[in-house]
Amino acid sequence: MESVELVDVLKALADPIRLRIIQELTDGDPHAKADVTQSCGFEVQKTTLSHHYKELREAGITRTVVTGRTHAIQLRRAELDAKFPGLIDALTGHTTA
Numbered sequence: 400m401e402s403v404e405l406v407d408v409l410k411a412l413a414d415p416i417r418l419r420i421i422q423e424l425t426d427g428d429p430h431a432k433a434d435v436t437q438s439c440g441f442e443v444q445k446t447t448l449s450h451h452y453k454e455l456r457e458a459g460i461t462r463t464v465v466t467g468r469t470h471a472i473q474l475r476r477a478e479l480d481a482k483f484p485g486l487i488d489a490l491t492g493h494t495t496a
Contacts, residue, residue: 403459427476
């Protein structure tokens, strides 16, 4: 997280598909990639989604959790909130009480 820069986070989330993925991951729990794809209702190729997941991971926004043959994606919520307070809430339209 030390090397994660705000400009890289914002650049990655400027894409509507990647922003929608993050909106599905705001709880910070690992989610199966197939479940995220299905709940978002994307109609794009699997390779395109793989590219979006890679962009999010390389920007430091998500991590991939591998359990056996299952791959899940997890928002690095606590780390992002510590480094950029309020950013995820602002980008996803969530507010904290």
